[in-house]
Amino acid sequence: MERLEIHDLSALFSVLKQDGYQIIGPTVRESAIVCERIQSVDELPAGVTDIQRPASYRLAERHDNALFGHRLGPQSWKRYLYPPRLQLFQAARTEKGITISPPTNGGAGDLPKYAFVGVRPCELSAIGIQDMVFARGTYVDPHYSAVRARIIVIAVNCTDPGETCFCASMKTGPQTESGYDLALTEVISAGSHLFVAQSGSDVGKELLARLKAAPASAEEIQRAEDLLDRASEKMGRSVDTYRLPELLHANIDHPQWDELDERCLSCGNCTQVCPTCFCSTVEDVTNLDGTEAGRWRKWDSCFTLEFSYIHGGCVRATTKSRYRQWMTHKLASWVDQFGTFGCVGCGRCITWCPVGIDITEEARAIRAQSTLLSTSSKGEM
Amino acid sequence: MAQKRKPKVAVWKFASCDGCQLSLLDCEDELLAIVEAIQIAYFPEATRAVVRGPYDLSLVEGSITTPHDAERIHQVRRSSKFLVTIGACATAGGIQALRNFKNVHEFVAGVYATPSYIETLAKSTAIADHIFVDFQLRGCPINKHQLLEVISAYLNGRKPNIPTYSVCMECKQKGLVCGLVTHGPPCLGPVTQAGCGALCPSYHRGCFGCFGPKETPNPSSLSEWWLKNGMKRDDLVRLYRSFNAYADPFRKESEAHEK
Structure with missing residues (x-):
């Protein structure tokens, strides 16, 4: 060195x-x-x-x-x-x-x-x-x-x-x-x-x-x-990662999501500041006479309605379902998808949420009131 | 390409300040391309020449505040194939909808020497409260680029790229530092629809909510956070009562905190 x-x-x-x-x-x-x-x-x-x-x-x-x-x-x-x-x-x-x-x-x-x-x-x-x-x-x-x-x-x-x-x-x-x-x-x-x-x-x-x-x-x-x-x-915060993906997957009907439905603004700030969030949308633009066009990729967010809009409507119409999608992706389904958590613990989503929603507190609340895996050990994931 | 008939465009005014129609005239660099692509058939703000209807595309500015206008808007609808409301007056009743929270007859009696000359409705209401509207373009005033986008999408038969998400999305994509979190002035960005390009936050001001409530807004959570952090209820009421005071989510929120 x-x-x-x-x-x-x-x-x-x-x-x-x-x-x-x-x-x-x-x-x-x-x-x-x-x-x-x-x-x-x-x-x-x-x-x-x-x-x-x-x-x-x-x-x-x-x-x-x-x-x-x-x-x-x-x-x-x-x-x-x-x-x-x-x-x-x-x-x-x-x-x-x-x-x-x-x-x-x-x-x-x-x-x-x-x-x-x-x-x-x-x-x-x-x-x-x-x-x-x-x-x-x-x-x-x-x-x-x-x-x-x-x-x-x-x-x-x-x-x-x-x-x-x-x-x-x-x-x-x-x-x-x-x-x-x-x-x-x-x-x-x-x-x-x-x-x-x-x-x-x-x-x-x-x-x-x-x-x-x-x-x-x-x-x-x-x-x-x-x-x-x-x-x-x-470090001011921590997340207990012990069997965390399993815990979240088993708690998709947890009352904490209803509580989040009341607090979350679905403004999308957490996803925009998250260093791993990668979702985007594609926009086609044209000039007035239709002689020139362009396709643009833009950051999007799983907190917008249009993000999950498919034929017939928006799949995640409630704010609760959007927050749940985001958090379970970061801490559970990301592991299934890519083999790591989608959260690196940077804490930006906590600091830059306009109403201070704290992913570590939410994870804790779900673990605390869950019949499954309520006792954590300091084991590996 | 075969020469197509240029679509006939009309611009209508109801109770408004004219700022949104002016956005069309403000398209200085694009004006020639616009008149190349469309025929300005009715636009009193720009020209006295009038081409008779029906019109392919109508841009409607302003809110409905008089019995006469409540009739006239139906005529406009009948003579328009595709009708777009432009601006906070047309989409939410505008700043003049502040009177909706009071008794308008008291204003009439207080302001006019001969109140009996004044024929007005009790409330200032959005165009969509009266007729079917094909597309709503928000803003006080509307954003010129969004107006061009709507016209361009209309002409090219595609969906306009007008997001209904929050101002925060634009703010973050622009790389601005959040004023709410860094203890700047109160900002309605998280509950307001994007479209302005995060104009006020770019100049260290909080969002005033000119583009009205975003999709699935949650103003009560934002208010609760502000109350917890020392904001007064009176100030909350004033925040939500501006250009889009009578848009449902903002109206309900201000009423929840009144007195």
Whole structure:
């Protein structure tokens, strides 16, 4: 493992830019720390953190000047890999007939090259889950795969998780295990502010070599490990995953769903901020005289009526049925479908729900009042 | 392609401020394409020239507030093949529907020197309360891109892409930071239909609900959350009583918190 100081981080930014990468990283915009295009280390949220609760997010000051002493921002990296709106193809009608051509915004030549800086372990897991959905198997999403293949991931381990975090119980954090090019752990103590860096790929190794990073001392590595050990305890929430899919599948008529029917706004915020939610709709647009048309893919949500509209009507007409669909997909049927949970414990759906609905509380309520599996053990899933 | 007869389009006005019809004239870059594709047959706001009906497409702005208009809207329906209501007045009664919560005769007596000259209905109501409407386009005012989309879909015989989900969906897709969660001003986004492109949240204002209630709205849950967090009932009533005050879900919610 190597050690990087702040000036090494600046050098890393320069190297990435030289190589043609757009750096996407955390920065303070208005009332939140968001992941956006940044140019320099100065734009990182030094000494700024956030306090997150159900339906509440506030910026706060830190006194240690940490660059990554904050938690997750309002939206995930999903919007870069899987943009909210994407043209799939365009068509033109001429006197000779109809021609279909590739989208103007999706040609391989003009795809962005992103360097994601500050990807948290849970987020990296979420990217892994979306890879499974979009980039593997019989039907590969060409746009996702093309952008995904070109990214560099500089992950940052979480030493200070927040109140809505529960990655430890979903086993996705607070320390990242794989999927990164570089993983950093920020270590701050009197008189020193450095990052213990671990490479996770040849690209990462090469980056460290180009930075001429010095090896981290045993003491520095130990300090990073201590911080990560304590991080799990700082997590504000947890989900008991013991036979969770079975529990939810067995409780589709649980009274808690009726209770949710009263509280849930079906606004769709949870799905839009969720780093693994992948649902989309397709829209065909035309110009007025019908000579040009285009097909667009747009983020959709299982909380909208139209999402489950088929011949004859909407399959999930009640809000209860939509919330149940979403939650049981995340915590139960996702396992049947993809072999992992669809929830990584990032807690965004809790923070950004306008009425503070908390998926961990709902899971707990269902377990508590269930005749099945009401006693949990700390066993594996 | 064979030259088709251009569809005849009429724009009708009832009780309204004209802002929605103006959205059509605001399509400056697209106006030439519009008149290329349709024949403006009746549009007093734009031209005195009138082509007689029947009309292929009617855009109806405004609410029904007088006995005369309650008759006239039936004539409009009879002369229109496809009728689209545009804007909060036409789809929900508009801001003037605030009078529905009071006795209109008291206003008439208080405002006019000779109240007997004024012939008005007790309530301002949506067009769909009087006639069958083929499509409703929400907004105060309507969004020009949505209007173009409806016209374009009509001309091309396809379904218009007008989502009925929440403003939050647009807000998140636009990458805005939620003002509700970050303790900004009260925002009706979670109960309001999309279509404005999250206009107010883009300028750090809460959603005012111009596009009316979204599909399956749940205003009582949002109100309960606000009350729990210190909002006054009077303020709740005012929030829901604006341009779409008389749209059912908003009306019921404001009435639930009155006095």
